[in-house]
Each structure stands twice: as structure tokens, then as C-alpha cells.
Amino acid sequence: EAGVVQSPRYKIIEKKQPVAFWCNPISGHNTLYWYLQNLGQGPELLIRYENEEAVDDSQLPKDRFSAERLKGVDSTLKIQPAELGDSAVYLCASSLGAVTGELFFGEGSRLTVL
Amino acid sequence: DQQVKQNSPSLSVQEGRISILNCDYTNSMFDYFLWYKKYPAEGPTFLISISSIKDKNEDGRFTVFLNKSAKHLSLHIVPSQPGDSAVYFCAASDVQGAQKLVFGQGTRLTINP
Numbered sequence: 001e002a003g004v005v006q007s008p009r010y011k012i013i014e015k016k017q018p019v020a021f022w023c024n025p026i027s028g029h030n031t032l033y034w035y036l037q038n039l040g041q042g043p044e045l046l047i048r049y050e051n052e053e054a055v056d057d058s059q060l061p062k063d064r065f066s067a068e069r070l071k072g073v074d075s076t077l078k079i080q081p082a083e084l085g086d087s088a089v090y091l092c093a094s095s096l097g098a099v100t101g102e103l104f105f106g107e108g109s110r111l112t113v114l
Numbered sequence: 115d116q117q118v119k120q121n122s123p124s125l126s127v128q129e130g131r132i133s134i135l136n137c138d139y140t141n142s143m144f145d146y147f148l149w150y151k152k153y154p155a156e157g158p159t160f161l162i163s164i165s166s167i168k169d170k171n172e173d174g175r176f177t178v179f180l181n182k183s184a185k186h187l188s189l190h191i192v193p194s195q196p197g198d199s200a201v202y203f204c205a206a207s208d209v210q211g212a213q214k215l216v217f218g219q220g221t222r223l224t225i226n227p
Contacts, residue, residue: 042219042220044217045214103160105158107156
């Protein structure tokens, strides 16, 4: 069974440029998460989807970040414009349901903003 | 405000000995706790969990202990193996499951041969 797939693995951009990350969760997983991981820190939740509905986006900086999960499967996280402080690893995870507790993470997308 | 704290950034243990990783939390509403393991350039993988109605949960070489009064949990790995070398994250939630996991900063465990 394929795991959570993310792309790109690495992205280097200049500040003020836009960037987008894509995530394909494990088949059948209704719950999808985007996490931010800064260097030396643990993952921090940005947004959680139940199917196509964003049920928790309280931690998403909505002035520059946006996310979508149009058909309840793949998801895209966008940053526009990127700032230097956005350099981090963006992790996507999925689970059968939010109550299971076990998240399956992708390998992450490492963003460097110059 | 760090609600989940792993105060040891790194830990080095001899192969075959016991590894003990510690985690403290401040939010008394947390009642579900998990440990994740992360290798370089990979995403974290689930290791073991415990709910607040228990004080111990065991899975093979891995045991998690929960002390609710001290708001402290620990992960014991016995015996430690070289493949256990990784970063370990403690995570907590105030509801059963993963609705809003709060992660600690991680502890890098190195198992020496």
C-alpha cells in the first residue's frame, strides 16, 4: 500500500515568491493534516480536513497561507507571498479518522526562502 | 507556550541497554499521549500510545509510562538496538485520537554499538 505522497521534496525560492505543496493521502483516509516543522522543533498543526471540509484551520496564517482539498482526496497548501521565516518542512499526514490517533506522515516538503 | 516539553535534546545509550526518553506536559486536559519516531529525511512514524485511563502500555521492546499527577510520561526501549537511533517526538491531545496533537521538540536518540 502506498504511503502519503508529497511533492516537491525540496523547494528553494526567493522571498515574496509564491509556492505550492501537494499531498496525496493514503487511499481511504478521510482525515488529512498539514503540519509545519521548524528546525529543532516538533510538528505544529496548520490545518485539518475531514473529507473536503477544513474543520480546524485556527493555526493557519490566513493572510499568506491557503489550503484546499477539493474532492476530499489530494490537497494543496499554498504560500503567497513567501517570507524568510517560512523556511521549514511542511508535513502532510492522513488518518482513517481523527479518533484513531495514528497519523501517517509523508516525507515532507522542505522549503528554503532566500 | 510549550505545552509538551522534551527537555533532553539528545540521548546516547549503549546497545543492549535501556533507553529512557522523557516528556512533560502542562495542560491538565490532555488525556491521550503518543510517541512518534523519525528518521532523517522521512516523516514521523507512530510508535506507541497511551490513554489517561492507563499508566502503562507495552508493545514489544517499547513501553510507555504515564504519571498523570506529575504530568509526565516516559518511553522505555529495552533492549536498545542500533536501528532505534532516531528522533523521538512525544505528542498529546485533549481528546481521544489525533484531532489536535501537540508535539514536543523531540529527543535525538543515538544507540552506540
